Amino acid sequence: MSNEFETVVGLEVHVELKTNTKIFCACKTAFGAEPNTQVCPICSGFPGMLPVLNKKVVELAIKTGLAINAEIASYCKFDRKNYFYPDLPNAYQISQFALPICTNGYLDIDVNGSQKRIRINRAHMEEDAGKLVHDGTITTTAFSLVDLNRTGVPLLEIVSEPDMRSAQEARAYLEKLRSMLLFAQVSDARMEEGSIRCDANVSVRRKGEEKLGVRAEIKNLNSFKAMEKAIEYEAKRQMEAIEDGETLIQETRTWDDEKGVTRSMRNKEEAHDYRYYPDPDLPPIQIDAAWIEEIKATLPEMPDAAKQRLQDQFGLPEYDAAIITTSPHSLSFFDQCVAVFPEAKTVSNWMMGELSRMLNQNNLEIQQCKITPAMLADLLKLIADGTISGKMAKSVFEKMFDSGNSAAQIIEEQGMVQISDEDTLRKIIAEIIDNNPVVVADYRSGKEKARGFLVGQVMKATKGQANPNSVNKILTELLTKEGD
Amino acid sequence: MELHELTLQQLIKELEEKKTNAQEIMTAILNRINAVDQKVKAFLTLNQEAAIEKAREFDRQPWQGKIAGIPFALKDNYCTKGVRTTCASKMLENFIPPYDATLVKKLYAEGGILTGKLNLDEFAMGSSTELSAFFPSHNPWDLERVPGGSSGGSAAAVAADEIPFSLASDTGGSIRQPAAYCGVVGLKPTYGRVSRWGIVAYASSLDQAGVITKDVSDAALVLSIIAGYDPLESTSVQMEVPDYTAFLNTDIKGLKIGYPKEYFQQGVDGKITETLKKALLKYEEMGAHIEEVSLPHSEYALPAYYIIGPAEASSNMGKFDGVRYGLRDFSADNVADLFSLSRQAGFGPEVKRRIMLGTYALSSGYYDAYYLKALKVRRLINDDFAKVFSSFDVIVAPTTPTTAFKIGENTDDILTAYMNDILTVPINMAGLPGISIPCGLADGLPVGMQIIGKPFAETTLLKAAYAFEQATDYHQLKPSLGVR
Numbered sequence: 001m002s003n004e005f006e007t008v009v010g011l012e013v014h015v016e017l018k019t020n021t022k023i024f025c026a027c028k029t030a031f032g033a034e035p036n037t038q039v040c041p042i043c044s045g046f047p048g049m050l051p052v053l054n055k056k057v058v059e060l061a062i063k064t065g066l067a068i069n070a071e072i073a074s075y076c077k078f079d080r081k082n083y084f085y086p087d088l089p090n091a092y093q094i095s096q097f098a099l100p101i102c103t104n105g106y107l108d109i110d111v112n113g114s115q116k117r118i119r120i121n122r123a124h125m126e127e128d129a130g131k132l133v134h135d136g137t138i139t140t141t142a143f144s145l146v147d148l149n150r151t152g153v154p155l156l157e158i159v160s161e162p163d164m165r166s167a168q169e170a171r172a173y174l175e176k177l178r179s180m181l182l183f184a185q186v187s188d189a190r191m192e193e194g195s196i197r198c199d200a201n202v203s204v205r206r207k208g209e210e211k212l213g214v215r216a217e218i219k220n221l222n223s224f225k226a227m228e229k230a231i232e233y234e235a236k237r238q239m240e241a242i243e244d245g246e247t248l249i250q251e252t253r254t255w256d257d258e259k260g261v262t263r264s265m266r267n268k269e270e271a272h273d274y275r276y277y278p279d280p281d282l283p284p285i286q287i288d289a290a291w292i293e294e295i296k297a298t299l300p301e302m303p304d305a306a307k308q309r310l311q312d313q314f315g316l317p318e319y320d321a322a323i324i325t326t327s328p329h330s331l332s333f334f335d336q337c338v339a340v341f342p343e344a345k346t347v348s349n350w351m352m353g354e355l356s357r358m359l360n361q362n363n364l365e366i367q368q369c370k371i372t373p374a375m376l377a378d379l380l381k382l383i384a385d386g387t388i389s390g391k392m393a394k395s396v397f398e399k400m401f402d403s404g405n406s407a408a409q410i411i412e413e414q415g416m417v418q419i420s421d422e423d424t425l426r427k428i429i430a431e432i433i434d435n436n437p438v439v440v441a442d443y444r445s446g447k448e449k450a451r452g453f454l455v456g457q458v459m460k461a462t463k464g465q466a467n468p469n470s471v472n473k474i475l476t477e478l479l480t481k482e483g484d
Numbered sequence: 485m486e487l488h489e490l491t492l493q494q495l496i497k498e499l500e501e502k503k504t505n506a507q508e509i510m511t512a513i514l515n516r517i518n519a520v521d522q523k524v525k526a527f528l529t530l531n532q533e534a535a536i537e538k539a540r541e542f543d544r545q546p547w548q549g550k551i552a553g554i555p556f557a558l559k560d561n562y563c564t565k566g567v568r569t570t571c572a573s574k575m576l577e578n579f580i581p582p583y584d585a586t587l588v589k590k591l592y593a594e595g596g597i598l599t600g601k602l603n604l605d606e607f608a609m610g611s612s613t614e615l616s617a618f619f620p621s622h623n624p625w626d627l628e629r630v631p632g633g634s635s636g637g638s639a640a641a642v643a644a645d646e647i648p649f650s651l652a653s654d655t656g657g658s659i660r661q662p663a664a665y666c667g668v669v670g671l672k673p674t675y676g677r678v679s680r681w682g683i684v685a686y687a688s689s690l691d692q693a694g695v696i697t698k699d700v701s702d703a704a705l706v707l708s709i710i711a712g713y714d715p716l717e718s719t720s721v722q723m724e725v726p727d728y729t730a731f732l733n734t735d736i737k738g739l740k741i742g743y744p745k746e747y748f749q750q751g752v753d754g755k756i757t758e759t760l761k762k763a764l765l766k767y768e769e770m771g772a773h774i775e776e777v778s779l780p781h782s783e784y785a786l787p788a789y790y791i792i793g794p795a796e797a798s799s800n801m802g803k804f805d806g807v808r809y810g811l812r813d814f815s816a817d818n819v820a821d822l823f824s825l826s827r828q829a830g831f832g833p834e835v836k837r838r839i840m841l842g843t844y845a846l847s848s849g850y851y852d853a854y855y856l857k858a859l860k861v862r863r864l865i866n867d868d869f870a871k872v873f874s875s876f877d878v879i880v881a882p883t884t885p886t887t888a889f890k891i892g893e894n895t896d897d898i899l900t901a902y903m904n905d906i907l908t909v910p911i912n913m914a915g916l917p918g919i920s921i922p923c924g925l926a927d928g929l930p931v932g933m934q935i936i937g938k939p940f941a942e943t944t945l946l947k948a949a950y951a952f953e954q955a956t957d958y959h960q961l962k963p964s965l966g967v968r
Contacts, residue, residue, distance in 0.1 A: 045808065047804075048682040089808065275799070275843065280719075283719060
């Protein structure tokens, strides 16, 4: 059945812009503060209070617009979106309806090894609403409490065209967008803290059909995984409904992550009439080209450019370059590390291998890691100059990760220096050969495995500190000699 | 003359010359209020004890300021820290703001003493002050008549010598019309000239604060105090504030005055046009150039105003939802009922009417036909004025089509009531400065002359008004505080 249909997805992503203060007043925007401690008469909608636009919000919106290849409007304005809800103190949200700040952008995503362009219709500035805290669930609670800390936190809503054809593409787009936001340093872009939030418009149509199907807007997508699962579920639901001869209606649905289903919230008839009109308290915004240029100059290297650079400059495979450029922190870690230890592929291997494994295990992000790029570079140097073996290095790395101590310190404390002195090793190896005549005989009769046993004995005797290259060399030498 | 009868500047002089002190002035004012306000009903809240204490403090240790030690009163839509601010609505009957409006801070900074809060039509919606949720105010010239509105309390209190000056607000004539009805001076500055911060909004793109005084020179003085850019108010204009009193002189030779024929036609009482024509002749005598002009779109101003005003009001009134402050219906057991029951009980019929009108005008499907159309009319009205002002200095017209009407006369006839604003509304639509000054009596009731100026040309406006005032003595007429 699903072969006959294609899924069509467009995303509306709300991004919290990283400012110290709110969009229309001087209240702080810090995440996780005690309820109603970051409020004032302006953001809590007291009579006679008026908004003043935070210039930083416009700056970050322009910066984001440039990062997503959008056109920046020279003239834009704010509108009021009117509706009643206890978390919306003015009973209108100040947003941009008719003239948004950014239009006509795009992002390129990787789909099965090839590139696909996802167009972005618009991005507009708006204020966030507050939060309701229920005693239990919204339907059973006896009362609800209002927390207005979030009211007036600046948002940029980025609206894509319906250019995605699967949940995987939607995920790739959202991940790409997130990485752009992080590189541009305009948002913390933490989905779990709600600093990026996503609604998905999902419809299906028979393959070859040009007309878009009837769409459902899916809300409450709190993670990448939830988004993917919700789109998959919703597309399947719509396909089945069409197959069963049902007529789909345009509606808003919510994702129930526990049950793994979408549920109808309201249909088109029940939709709000927001009565948008220009906010008379805020004059239109004029943006001159010089300011845009000024902001453009502050825009750091974006992930696509960085990925290309890692391939060109360091000869990294595309796969490695893509993984390292998923976050600006990981890119910066790499750049700092290769500046001291120029074997890029080794650095990349360690970042994608040990470092990534330990970060995942400890649920940490690279910028929270105790190991600095310089510390990793020092460790890699010690491997390269033979001070420790690669195997020892892994255990040193784990200790560094936990303690934050340098490789040299850990090696010294643990007495872990590699034994490369050939006279010492020769003595130990000779003794092992003497003590294991049967194994030696096996080896000499052609059993290669026997050699492994002997190496193991050497390592055991040296507590793993013997230089493996030297061990091999001496073992070959002694076994060959005795056989003469 | 008694202390309470003096103008603001006469009181300042008496104080400076130490002929009296602040306590004597305050006592005289409070005695006057106690003696006559049961007839006039101008005050909603008296700040009696605090005002006396403040005056006592001043006499002990005088402070500096342009109005140091002088009592003033405010229309009760100005937020006052610690002093109840009701907007003459049950919704805010017990609302005590934690902040002062910017203009209140400015009056305090110049040493003024708040004596009380004045009656208005609920949320400044009305033209008679009959629509106060508490009680109607009465016209001191005839207690059976309305003082006009919405700033009826502010005009009546000044006319009845209960206060030397008051601040008020003007959205469609709410300062000039009651000033005309009560025979006092009412000045509405250019939109953006004074801050709206802390004044409870009715229609934000039309609302403008202003002053009601006993003569033109006092209006100039108070404007010098309240004018200026406010960083908290995005529509306030960054422009130098002149000392408006310095421009007052009687030499108006060559001043080009236009009188719009549309303002002397249909619906305007013959006695009013006659009085105005006499005033124009007076101007001619004084050397001004008088010429008939045309503002052809005038007739569309009122219908357009009753779209734009209510549209903005419908949105501005949303914040009164019973959640954070103001009247709350505790019988509600869900959020929707909490909103609707609180608003049902808190708002009077006219406020409800304008919310419904405005909600309708902004609804999807009607927006273009009503709101957008009204904005286009507004532009045409603006252009009309711009054209006349390209060859004239000021425009002179009647302030109102009739003199004060009887209380109850228009309560069942909303359209007639709305017609009261027909000569003042266009000036708000164009954001121009306007002043109403007394220019005679018709059947014993004051007639107001409206002088309209170019944007930010308050100096010219005040000069024209002052010259007329100096050449006449209408501003010295006092009401009887009786029934005619």
